[in-house]
Each structure stands twice: as C-alpha cells, then as structure tokens.
Amino acid sequence: xxxxxxxxxxxxxxxxxxxxxxxHEMIHxxxxxxxxxxxxxxxxxxxxxxxxxxxxxLLSSGxxxxxxxxxxxxNRGEKVMVVSNGYFGERFADISKLFGLEVITVNxxxxxxxxxxxxxxxxxxxxDIKGVLVxxxxxxxxxxxxxxxxxxxxxxTDVLVIVDAISGLISHELFMDDWGLDIVxxxxxxxxxxxxxxxxxxxxxxAWEKLEGIHPSTYYFSFKRYRKFxxxxxxxxxxxxxxxxxxxxxxxxxxxxxxxxxRHAKIADATQQGLKALGFTLxxxxxxxxxxxxxxxxxxxxxxxSELLTKLNQQYxxxxxxxxxxxxxKMIRVGHIGGVDEIDLFGIFGAxxxxxxxxxxxxxxxxxxxxxxxxxxxGVVRHA
Amino acid sequence: xxxxxxxxxxxxxxxxxxxxxxxHEMIHxxxxxxxxxxxxxxxxxxxxxxxxxxxxxLLSSGxxxxxxxxxxxxNRGEKVMVVSNGYFGERFADISKLFGLEVITVNxxxxxxxxxxxxxxxxxxxxDIKGVLVxxxxxxxxxxxxxxxxxxxxxxTDVLVIVDAISGLISHELFMDDWGLDIVxxxxxxxxxxxxxxxxxxxxxxAWEKLEGIHPSTYYFSFKRYRKFxxxxxxxxxxxxxxxxxxxxxxxxxxxxxxxxxRHAKIADATQQGLKALGFTLxxxxxxxxxxxxxxxxxxxxxxxSELLTKLNQQYxxxxxxxxxxxxxKMIRVGHIGGVDEIDLFGIFGAxxxxxxxxxxxxxxxxxxxxxxxxxxxGVVRHA
Numbered sequence: 193x194x195x196x197x198x199x200x201x202x203x204x205x206x207x208x209x210x211x212x213x214x215x216h217e218m219i220h221x222x223x224x225x226x227x228x229x230x231x232x233x234x235x236x237x238x239x240x241x242x243x244x245x246x247x248x249x250l251l252s253s254g255x256x257x258x259x260x261x262x263x264x265x266x267n268r269g270e271k272v273m274v275v276s277n278g279y280f281g282e283r284f285a286d287i288s289k290l291f292g293l294e295v296i297t298v299n300x301x302x303x304x305x306x307x308x309x310x311x312x313x314x315x316x317x318x319x320d321i322k323g324v325l326v327x328x329x330x331x332x333x334x335x336x337x338x339x340x341x342x343x344x345x346x347x348x349t350d351v352l353v354i355v356d357a358i359s360g361l362i363s364h365e366l367f368m369d370d371w372g373l374d375i376v377x378x379x380x381x382x383x384x385x386x387x388x389x390x391x392x393x394x395x396x397x398x399a400w401e402k403l404e405g406i407h408p409s410t411y412y413f414s415f416k417r418y419r420k421f422x423x424x425x426x427x428x429x430x431x432x433x434x435x436x437x438x439x440x441x442x443x444x445x446x447x448x449x450x451x452x453x454x455r456h457a458k459i460a461d462a463t464q465q466g467l468k469a470l471g472f473t474l475x476x477x478x479x480x481x482x483x484x485x486x487x488x489x490x491x492x493x494x495x496x497x498s499e500l501l502t503k504l505n506q507q508y509x510x511x512x513x514x515x516x517x518x519x520x521x522k523m524i525r526v527g528h529i530g531g532v533d534e535i536d537l538f539g540i541f542g543a544x545x546x547x548x549x550x551x552x553x554x555x556x557x558x559x560x561x562x563x564x565x566x567x568x569x570x571g572v573v574r575h576a
Numbered sequence: 577x578x579x580x581x582x583x584x585x586x587x588x589x590x591x592x593x594x595x596x597x598x599x600h601e602m603i604h605x606x607x608x609x610x611x612x613x614x615x616x617x618x619x620x621x622x623x624x625x626x627x628x629x630x631x632x633x634l635l636s637s638g639x640x641x642x643x644x645x646x647x648x649x650x651n652r653g654e655k656v657m658v659v660s661n662g663y664f665g666e667r668f669a670d671i672s673k674l675f676g677l678e679v680i681t682v683n684x685x686x687x688x689x690x691x692x693x694x695x696x697x698x699x700x701x702x703x704d705i706k707g708v709l710v711x712x713x714x715x716x717x718x719x720x721x722x723x724x725x726x727x728x729x730x731x732x733t734d735v736l737v738i739v740d741a742i743s744g745l746i747s748h749e750l751f752m753d754d755w756g757l758d759i760v761x762x763x764x765x766x767x768x769x770x771x772x773x774x775x776x777x778x779x780x781x782x783a784w785e786k787l788e789g790i791h792p793s794t795y796y797f798s799f800k801r802y803r804k805f806x807x808x809x810x811x812x813x814x815x816x817x818x819x820x821x822x823x824x825x826x827x828x829x830x831x832x833x834x835x836x837x838x839r840h841a842k843i844a845d846a847t848q849q850g851l852k853a854l855g856f857t858l859x860x861x862x863x864x865x866x867x868x869x870x871x872x873x874x875x876x877x878x879x880x881x882s883e884l885l886t887k888l889n890q891q892y893x894x895x896x897x898x899x900x901x902x903x904x905x906k907m908i909r910v911g912h913i914g915g916v917d918e919i920d921l922f923g924i925f926g927a928x929x930x931x932x933x934x935x936x937x938x939x940x941x942x943x944x945x946x947x948x949x950x951x952x953x954x955g956v957v958r959h960a
Contacts, residue, residue: 196601196603196609198602198603198604200604202812203602203603203604203605203812203815204602205602206601206602208601211599211600211601211602211816212599214598214599214816215595215596215598215599216595217580217590217592217595218580218582218587218588218589218590218595218765218771219580219582219587219895220582220584220587220895220897221587221772222897223889223895224889225580251635251636251637251640251772251773252635252636252640252796253635253796253811253812253813254811254812255795255796255810255811255812256635256636256796256811258795258796259794259795259796286795287795290791290792290793290794290795291793379812381602381812381815387602387814387815387816387817388605388635388812388813388814388815388816389635389773389814389816389817407674408674409674409675409793410643410674410794411639411642411643411670411671411674412636412637412639412640412642412643426639427637427638427639427640428586428587428637428638428639428763428765428772429637429772430771430772430773430814430817431587431765431771431772432595432598432771432772432773432816432817432820433771433773433814433816436816505607505608511603511604511607513604513606
C-alpha cells in the first residue's frame with residue numbers, strides 16, 4: 193500500500209467529503225438546481241472575506257485572479273505600487289508591467305515583511321499612484337505582510353488596496369471591510385481545502401467607483417460581466433468545483449472561521465517548534481511575521497534539503513516543497529494549510545525524522561514529537 | 577426518486593467513471609505522479625485534434641481559450657476577419673475588438689453557414705488581414721461552418737485560421753494538420769464528456785512563427801509561458817479535472833475517435849427525425865450543415881417552446897435548452913454531445929412526448945420512437 197500525503201502550501205490535502213461532492217452528477221449551469229447551489233455559496237462565501245460585498249467566482253488559478261484584478265482596475269499608463277517580499281509580489285509587478293502600468297516597487301528582503309514606513313515614504317514620493325498591490329502570505333518565503341496597516345493608511349485616499357490573499361485567507365485573520373481592503377483575491381486550493389480551479393474576487397464600493405471608468409483589458413475576466421450575470425457565471429462555470437465549494441463552505445461553517453484560523457496558527461507554531469528541535473533555522477526571524485500557510489526553514493549544516501525532500505517523497509509518499517530561487521537545496525517549505533490537522537503533523541514529522549536518521553543527521557529521536565505535543569496540547573500561543 | 581437528465585450542448589452528461597476519476601485524492605502539481613499523468617494526457621490529447629503538435633491545457637472555460645487565442649496571436653491594430661453565423665461568432669468579434677483589433681465581419685444568417693465565396697470576396701477586399709476566426713459548430717444555431725474549406729483556402733497565405741472547435745471537436749471530424757488549421761480551441765465539457773473547467777489549445781508551426789513576434793496581452797493565458805513549462809502547467813493546474821481528463825481520454829480511446837464521431841452523427845440524425853415526426857421544423861435547412869452537437873428546431877404552431885422546456889425540467893428532471901435572442905420561446909435546442917448514447921435518446925423523447933400530450937399538441941403517440949428506432953437501428957445515414 194502506498195498512501196499519499198501532502199505538506200505543501202497548495203494544492204493542499206482535500207477532505208474526502210469535498211472530493212466526493214465534486215463528483216456530483218453534472219447539472220446545467222443555467223438550471224434551477226444551479227441557482228440554488230449558487231445562492232447557498234453566495235450567502236456563505238462573503239463571510240469568509242468578512243465583507244458585505246458580493247464575491248465573484250472565477251474559473252482559473254490564483255494567477256488568473258491577479259491578472260483579473262489588474263486588467264479590471266487600471267488603464268494603461270497608470271501608476272501602481274507593488275509591495276514585494278517574494279516570488280508572488282514579483283508576479284504582481286510582472287503582470288502590472290504587461291498591462292502597461294508604471295510600477296513602483298517597494299521591496300523587502302525574502303523572509304522579511306515590507307514595513308509601513310517604507311510604503312508611506314514611497315507614497316510621499318509618488319502621490320499619483322492609483323493602487324497598491326500586496327501579497328498577504330508569501331508562500332515563497334513564509335512571511336506575511338501587514339495588510340491591515342496598509343489598508344488603514346490608504347483607506348482615506350483614492351488609492352485602491354489590492355490584496356493577494358490567495359494563501360492568506362482563512363489561514364490568517366482577514367477583515368476586508370474593517371481593514372479598508374478594496375480588492376481581495378483568494379483561490380480554492382488553499383484554505384478552502386479544495387482542488388485547484390476556482391479563484392475568488394471580492395470588490396469594495398470604493399473599488400467599483402474606480403472600475404466603472406475602466407474598459408477592462410480582458411473579456412473572460414471582466415468584473416463588469418461578472419456583475420451583470422451575478423449570482424450566475426458569465427461563461428460556463430466549473431460546476432463540479434462549485435459543488436465542492438458548497439461542501440467546503442459547509443465544513444468551514446461547521447468548524448467556525450475563527451476556530452479554523454486558530455487551527456492553522458497552532459499547527460504553524462507546532463511546525464516551527466518541531467523544525468527548530470531538529471536543528472533547522474526558521475527563515476522568518478520575527479515570530480509575528482510567520483505565515484500560518486507554510487513554514488520555511490533552512491536545513492542544518494551538512495544536510496542537503498533537496499535530498500531530504502526526494503527521500504520523503506520516494507520512501508513515504510510525502511510531498512514537502514523546497515526553496516525557490518537561490519534557496520533551492522537549502523530550504524524546506526512545509527505547508528500546513530487546508531485539510532491538515534494536528535494529528536497529520538505527527539505523521540509528517542515521523543517521516544522527516546526517519547529520513548534524517550538515514551541521512552546521518554545527529555539528533556535525539558522523538559525530539560520533534562516532544563515539541564509538537566507541547567504546542568498542540570495547549571491553547572494557541574505563538575512561540576519565539 | 578428524482579433523476580437528473582441533460583440534453584444540452586454543454587455541460588453534457590458526464591459518465592460516472594469520469595466523475596469518480598475527478599474525485600481522486602489530491603496530488604501535487606509538481607510531483608512525479610503528476611508528471612506521469614501529464615505524459616499520458618499529452619500523448620493522447622493531440623490525437624483528438626489529429627495533430628502532431630503539442631496541445632496546451634488551460635484552466636478556464638471555452639471563452640477563456642477564445643480570449644487566449646486572440647491575446648496571443650495579434651498586436652493591437654491588426655486586422656482580422658470574423659466569420660459569424662451566430663452567438664459565438666459574435667463573441668469572437670467582441671473579444672477581438674476589446675483587444676484593439678480591426679474586425680471585418682463576414683456574416684451569414686442564423687441557421688445557415690458562411691459560404692466560402694463570401695470569405696474569398698472579403699479577403700480580396702482586405703488582403704491585409706492577419707487572421708480568420710471561425711466557429712466550427714455554432715451551438716446557438718445548430719449550424720456548422722466548413723472549416724476544412726476555409727483552412728484549405730488560407731493555408732498558402734500568411735493568414736492564421738483560428739477555429740473555435742469547442743463543441744465541434746469529437747462530435748465532428750476535424751483534422752487540424754491536414755486541413756491547415758492554425759489554432760484549434762476546445763473545452764472539456766463538450767465532446768470530452770467531462771465537467772467544465774479545462775480548455776484546450778493546439779497551435780500550428782505557422783501560428784508559432786507569427787506568435788513569436790507578439791507580446792501576448794495576457795499573462796495568465798500566455799502561450800509562451802505554456803510552452804516554457806510544458807508538459808507541466810505554468811500556474812496551479814486543475815488537478816482534479818486533469819484526473820478526469822485522463823479517464824476521458826481512456827474512454828475515447830476505447831470507443832475509438834471515428835466511432836465516437838459516428839455515434840454523435842447517428843444520434844443527431846435520430847434527433848432530427850424524431851423532432852420532425854412530432855411536427856417541429858428543423859432550423860438548419862441544409863442537412864449537411866446540421867451540427868452533431870445540438871439540434872435546433874422551431875416549435876409547431878401553437879406550442880410555446882418555453883413552456884415545454886419548463887415542464888420537461890419540472891416534471892421529468894430533463895434539461896433541454898431553448899432558443900437565444902429572437903428565438904426565445906420559439907425554438908428548442910436539444911443537445912446530444914458527450915456522454916449521451918442511443919438509449920438515452922428514447923428517454924429524452926419519452927419525456928418530450930408526454931409533455932406534448934399534456935399541452936394538447938396533436939400527434940400520434942409513439943411517432944417519434946418509430947423515427948428514432950428507424951435511424952438508430954441501421955448504419956449512419958444522414959436523412960433530409
């Protein structure tokens with residue numbers, strides 16, 4: 193028997209109930225049945241974003257939602273600020289340039305978060321920006337950006353705050369309306385613990401005021417078309433994925449959103465302590481900037497991270513992701529978003545310990561278990 | 577018990593084997609397992625297009641593929657010819673205009689097909705066009721365009737022939753390479769008898785030569801990114817849909833592509849005869865222009881098509897689509913693509929006959945069955 197396990201920042205493990213909900217017999221997307229499904233979804237989905245606005249459901253990956261936000265919100269030649277501390281921040285900049293926008297980048301080194309004073313300084317130098325694009329949880333580095341503070345700062349200006357919360361929604365608190373966020377993006381294969389395929393876009397009233405004056409440079413992703421057809425989809429929607437989404441929202445409601453976020457925080461904390469106990473160095477130094485989606489850690493001296501990951505996969509069917517860019521072979525990224533629970537974590541660390549023994553790494557067997565059990569056995573406290 | 581049945585031109589009925597294949601436990605999109613799945617898919621998929629070229633798999637509806645083809649193939653200001661005889665031809669024109677192209681439209685009334693001499697004439701007047709956009713099977717009208725003749729005519733020019741074969745692939749013959757077609761688009765929820773969510777794009781060598789010189793006006797749909805990451809996807813792919821696609825390709829291989837197309841032709845023929853027997857008037861006059869995807873028919877005098885469709889749905893759980901635009905209430909569109917077989921057709925007509933009796937329509941009970949059984953009981957012959 194070969195069981196598959198995933199400790200990845202998306203796609204994530206998908207609960208069987210959701211997989212089977214997606215295998216529902218096909219129903220027509222303009223039928224009464226579909227309308228009922230959409231009404232249920234449209235009632236629950238905005239609650240996840242903590243918004244009173246409608247949330248549109250795109251049939252695409254998260255990258256499609258990033259493109260959609262940019263293509264709908266700005267005219268060519270307009271200036272935007274990209275707040276970047278990793279791979280997906282860079283992607284925001286790439287897409288913005290492709291759509292003819294002038295891009296001001298506020299960078300922060302990988303593993304850190306962009307400080308609000310640098311954002312304020314850039315805004316002082318470029319008061320003509322029309323939007324700020326920022327990634328909430330950077331899965332490439334495991335660091336979160338403080339989108340609340342950024343929202344606070346820009347909410348009294350006419351600058352739109354566009355947040356890639358693709359991996360940050362659900363796994364972290366996010367209050368779209370209260371925090372003054374204008375466009376919030378998410379995707380199905382992260383905190384929703386679904387297969388990939390759906391992306392979500394919530395749009396504030398302030399954003400709509402700007403969007404009204406824009407000719408979107410996309411037809412497929414046009415938010416105006418989405419609004420026109422709401423609550424249905426403008427083109428053939430991903431029916432099977434919508435059935436899975438309905439089940440996902442039921443499960444999230446059952447667990448409770450705050451409880452679900454707390455689970456993510458606790459598991460992230462346990463993962464951090466487990467890896468430290470094994471001699472790894474956490475990549476994100478500041479505890480309160482560490483993502484609940486993925487824990488990034490540099491391997492101990494003498495340990496080849498790529499070899500570890502390959503063995504985990506080949507011997508135990510466990511997928512853990514590695515570092516990107518210059519961190520390839522030096523970093524592991526342990527994902528713990530979506531359908532991962534506390535007990536799964538013991539299995540993940542069991543496999544890691546066994547491979548570490550095999551590679552000759554020196555440590556006391558069971559040390560990571562002790563760390564896990566200490567964290568998981570009590571309330572949610574974040575350790576340094 | 578309430579069973580659901582669909583006689584729609586997409587989404588179509590999905591065989592249970594495909595639904596369950598899509599419920600496969602999640603696997604990571606950059607894993608060895610996924611590579612194996614993609615290799616199997618990439619080996620089989622081009623055979624469906626009758627091409628030696630790679631076929632890219634987009635995570636989108638068919639409309640996304642239409643946008644992708646346009647955004648990748650042309651620069652703003654370039655001129656294209658749209659060959660249009662229905663709703664989806666109009667969509668090609670709309671998207672082209674949105675991307676800043678100059679559009680020459682060669683129209684033909686709904687229910688007919690565009691004649692090649694009109695295409696030639698338009699080309700003589702506009703020899704500077706860079707592409708011809710044409711829908712193979714127009715699901716809005718039930719008419720097919722002769723894309724073979726159009727491919728033949730333009731293959732010696734530098735004009736790209738872009739074919740929306742979204743509902744036309746599999747249900748009709750299509751030989752991409754032999755017919756000189758440059759970009760062929762398809763989607764999962766049609767002949768592939770899958771849930772909606774994947775779109776397919778095959779690109780000729782001639783098309784790639786033009787595409788090399790274009791900066792695609794999309795990031796998400798960039799064919800250059802697709803080529804770079806091939807055989808894997810550039811962004812998170814629709815893993816569950818890819819598992820379903822693998823099964824769909826297995827089923828298609830088992831049935832045989834010519835046999836599958838012949839099944840569609842036979843069922844289309846039977847549907848036409850069944851509707852005629854009940855007093856409907858086929859909307860597409862020329863038999864050889866009728867689509868194997870969907871049969872369009874005007875209801876007999878005194879019969880309200882919308883009422884018929886509503887009753888079919890409410891009383892028998894059967895979804896049949898109605899006419900679009902000016903044909904709303906006057907036309908029915910019976911879809912018979914994908915997972916519909918001969919025996920399903922008897923159930924569809926059984927429901928139609930029962931509702932017709934109820935509405936007071938005069939006809940001999942069983943007359944449509946006789947017509948079906950005559951067609952289905954013999955080889956594939958197309959009746960006028």
